[in-house]
Amino acid sequence: MMRLSQLFVRTLRDDPSDAEVPSHRLLVRAGYIRRAAPGGYTWLPLGWRVLRKVEQIVREEMDAIGAQEVHFPALLPREVYETTGRWTEYGDNLFRLVDRKGADFLLGPTHEEMFTLLVKDLYSSYKDLPVSLYQIQTKYRDEARPRAGLLRGREFLMKDSYSFDIDEAGLSKSYNDHRDAYERIFKRLGLPYVIVKAMSGAMGGSMSEEFLAPIEVGEDTFVRCTSCDYSANTEAVTTGALAADTGTYNAASTVSTPNCPTIASLVDYLNTHHARTDRAWAASDTLKNVVLQLRQPDGTTETLVVGVPGDREVDLKRIEAQVSPADIETLDDAGFAKHPGLIRGYIGPQVLGKESTTGVRYLLDPAVVAGSAWVTGANEKDSHVLNLVNGRDFNADGTIEAVEVAAGDPCPSCGAALEIARGIEIGHVFQLGRKYADKLGLTVLDQNGKQVVVTMGSYGIGVSRAVASIAEAFHDDIGLKWPRAISPADVHVVVTGKKDDDISVAAEKLAAELEAQGLEVLIDDRVGVSPGVKFKDAELMGIPTILVVGKSLAEGNVEVRDRHAGTNEAIPVNNAVAHVTALARSGS
RNA sequence: CGGGGUGUGGCGCAGUUGGUAGCGCGCCUGGUUUGGGACCAGGAGGCCCGGGGUUCAAGUCCCCGCUCCCCGACCA
Structure with missing residues (x-):
C-alpha cells in the first residue's frame, strides 16, 4: 500500500514556468517526473509505476506474437555504425564519446545494426527463420530542440523490435503481426490512435505506417478522409491522376504584365487590366513554376522545374520522398546564373522540358490536369501568357506529387474532402527490406544451399512518449485522469x-x-x-x-x-x- | 542552426535613478483548525545562470558564453 504520508512525492500548487503542454505541466505538478537535464527526466515513484505498466503491456503483446526480448548496451562502438554509414549520416543527432584509449563510441539512437549483427552472429540457416527480437531500451538522440517534457527528449525509453525473414511473404507476415500487436497495445493502453501511411524513403517502395495519437500538441501532420477510412502522413499522400479538363479555350495570347513577379501582383494586374467577364482572376488560375535543384548522393546535381497551381505551396519533403535518395533544394542565385533561359518571376512551360530550348526537366503536379488552361510566365520580363493549355500548348516530362496537401483536397481513395490533423507519433512499423542485411552481410543458406540475404522489418514504440501521450489524451484543467x-x-x-x-x-x-x-x-x-x-x-x-x-x-x-x-x-x-x-x- | 522571450531560496514571482535582496506558496517549531488548496506566532533556507569588465559600490550597466520556453529549419 502506498501511503501519501510516506510516498516520495511533492505536488506543486503552481504550474512550473518551463512547462507549456498539459502532459509536461501535469506530470511535473502531480509529482510523477522531475527535469534532471536538458531533455532528460527523473521518474519519481508514481511516474515510474506508470512507465513500468506501459512497458509491461508492450512486453506482453510482443511476447504474444513470439518476439523474444533481448537487451543491448546503449554504449556502442563506432565501427558498426561506420559500416552502414550512419556514423556520418546521423550527424549532430548522435551522442558521441571517446574512451580513455581514444576510441570512438556512441550512445545508441536506434539499434538496427546491433540486431542485424547479433542474428548474423548466431544464425546461418533458413531453418532458423523467421525470428523477431526486441528490447526496451533507453535511446539517446542529441535533438536540436528537445521540447514538451517527455514528448521529445534527448534520452527516452523505446521498444524497438526487428524481424528477420527469408522472403517477402515472411516479411509481410512479420510486419502484420507487429501491426496487429501494436493495435492491441494501444487499445490496452487506452490510447486513441490512427494508423497513417508513411514515407518509406530511401529504402524503396516498401511498406511503412505510423501510429499517431491524434492530439493537437503533436508534431506530426496527417490527413484523414472525412468519408472513408483513408489516412496518411501529409508527405505520403498520393493524389494520383485526376480527370482531364474537357473545356475548350481560346488560343494562347501574350499580355504585358509590368512588375508582376509574384502571383498576387499578377492576379491584381489581370483583374485591373484584363478583367474576365465571368468572374475575377484568382491565384488558382495561374501556373507557378518552381525551380529546384536535385542533388544525388554522389554529388551530381540537376535542375528541375515543378509546375503547381499558383494558389498552392510546394511541399519539398513530399517531393524529396519521391526523388529519394536525392536531396532537393530551391535553386540558388548561382544556379539561376547557369540557366539564362529561366527568367525569375516569368517562367513558363513553353521553354521547359527535356526537348525544349532550356532542356530543363519539367514535372507537373497532378492538380495541373490534362487539357486545363493557365496563366503563366511568357519567359520574358513583364509578360505573361493567357490560356496556355496543358497538352495543347505545352507538355511536361511527367508528373510529381508536389503541392502541400491542404484541407479540402480530394481523398485519393474515395474523392471526398480530406481534413488535416495533428498527432504524436507513438509507433512506427516499417518493412526495412535488405538494406542493413546487405551492408552487414547477414545471409543464410536456403533450401538449395545458396546464400540469400535476409529481409528485415523494424518496429518502434516510444514508451516514455506513450506515457506523455496518454497524459495528453486524458486530463482536464485540474489534473490527470x-x-x-x-x-x-x-x-x-x-x-x-x-x-x-x-x-x-x-x-x-x-x-x-x-x-x-x-x-x-x-x-x-x-x-x-x-x-x-x-x-x-x-x-x-x-x-x-x-x-x-x-x-x-x-x-x-x-x-x-x-x-x-x-x-x-x-x-x-x-x-x-x-x-x-x-x-x-x-x-x- | 535562424528569430523572439527568459533565468533571483524547493515552486510561482517582485526588485525603482547602481547603495549589499523581498513577497506568496511550500518547509521547520508551538498553538488553534479539519468537506474544497485554513489561521496565529516564531523560524530555517540565496554562488541573484556562468565568466570577464565598468564602478568606491553591480541582481541592476557593458561584453562573451550557457539554460529553459515559443516559432521556424532539422529529426523516428
Whole structure:
C-alpha cells in the first residue's frame, strides 16, 4: 500500500514556468517526473509505476506474437555504425564519446545494426527463420530542440523490435503481426490512435505506417478522409491522376504584365487590366513554376522545374520522398546564373522540358490536369501568357506529387474532402527490406544451399512518449485522469478524519480490505492536512477511482468518485470493498 | 542552426535613478483548525545562470558564453 504520508512525492500548487503542454505541466505538478537535464527526466515513484505498466503491456503483446526480448548496451562502438554509414549520416543527432584509449563510441539512437549483427552472429540457416527480437531500451538522440517534457527528449525509453525473414511473404507476415500487436497495445493502453501511411524513403517502395495519437500538441501532420477510412502522413499522400479538363479555350495570347513577379501582383494586374467577364482572376488560375535543384548522393546535381497551381505551396519533403535518395533544394542565385533561359518571376512551360530550348526537366503536379488552361510566365520580363493549355500548348516530362496537401483536397481513395490533423507519433512499423542485411552481410543458406540475404522489418514504440501521450489524451484543467490499465494505483483513498478517529480507522480498514482483494491502493493518510488539499491532490494525481472516507460515514456511507466521469456516489461502507473492486476489475 | 522571450531560496514571482535582496506558496517549531488548496506566532533556507569588465559600490550597466520556453529549419 502506498501511503501519501510516506510516498516520495511533492505536488506543486503552481504550474512550473518551463512547462507549456498539459502532459509536461501535469506530470511535473502531480509529482510523477522531475527535469534532471536538458531533455532528460527523473521518474519519481508514481511516474515510474506508470512507465513500468506501459512497458509491461508492450512486453506482453510482443511476447504474444513470439518476439523474444533481448537487451543491448546503449554504449556502442563506432565501427558498426561506420559500416552502414550512419556514423556520418546521423550527424549532430548522435551522442558521441571517446574512451580513455581514444576510441570512438556512441550512445545508441536506434539499434538496427546491433540486431542485424547479433542474428548474423548466431544464425546461418533458413531453418532458423523467421525470428523477431526486441528490447526496451533507453535511446539517446542529441535533438536540436528537445521540447514538451517527455514528448521529445534527448534520452527516452523505446521498444524497438526487428524481424528477420527469408522472403517477402515472411516479411509481410512479420510486419502484420507487429501491426496487429501494436493495435492491441494501444487499445490496452487506452490510447486513441490512427494508423497513417508513411514515407518509406530511401529504402524503396516498401511498406511503412505510423501510429499517431491524434492530439493537437503533436508534431506530426496527417490527413484523414472525412468519408472513408483513408489516412496518411501529409508527405505520403498520393493524389494520383485526376480527370482531364474537357473545356475548350481560346488560343494562347501574350499580355504585358509590368512588375508582376509574384502571383498576387499578377492576379491584381489581370483583374485591373484584363478583367474576365465571368468572374475575377484568382491565384488558382495561374501556373507557378518552381525551380529546384536535385542533388544525388554522389554529388551530381540537376535542375528541375515543378509546375503547381499558383494558389498552392510546394511541399519539398513530399517531393524529396519521391526523388529519394536525392536531396532537393530551391535553386540558388548561382544556379539561376547557369540557366539564362529561366527568367525569375516569368517562367513558363513553353521553354521547359527535356526537348525544349532550356532542356530543363519539367514535372507537373497532378492538380495541373490534362487539357486545363493557365496563366503563366511568357519567359520574358513583364509578360505573361493567357490560356496556355496543358497538352495543347505545352507538355511536361511527367508528373510529381508536389503541392502541400491542404484541407479540402480530394481523398485519393474515395474523392471526398480530406481534413488535416495533428498527432504524436507513438509507433512506427516499417518493412526495412535488405538494406542493413546487405551492408552487414547477414545471409543464410536456403533450401538449395545458396546464400540469400535476409529481409528485415523494424518496429518502434516510444514508451516514455506513450506515457506523455496518454497524459495528453486524458486530463482536464485540474489534473490527470489515468486509464485503469496504467494508473499508478487502482484506488486513491482519501481520509478526511483526524488521527485515530472513527473515520481514520474505517479508512484504514477499507484500504487493507481492498488490498486484500488484490487492488493497488494509495491512501492519503496525512494528518493535519485539510480535506480540500487532499481532494485537490487526488484530482491532480488522477487515479481513476477516489474513495472518500469522511463525514458521510456517520450515515454509514463512503463516497466513490469517478475521476473520468466526474461523478460522486454514496455507497454503504459495508458495500464499498465489493463496489470498488468491481470497478477496478471492469477495466473501464 | 535562424528569430523572439527568459533565468533571483524547493515552486510561482517582485526588485525603482547602481547603495549589499523581498513577497506568496511550500518547509521547520508551538498553538488553534479539519468537506474544497485554513489561521496565529516564531523560524530555517540565496554562488541573484556562468565568466570577464565598468564602478568606491553591480541582481541592476557593458561584453562573451550557457539554460529553459515559443516559432521556424532539422529529426523516428
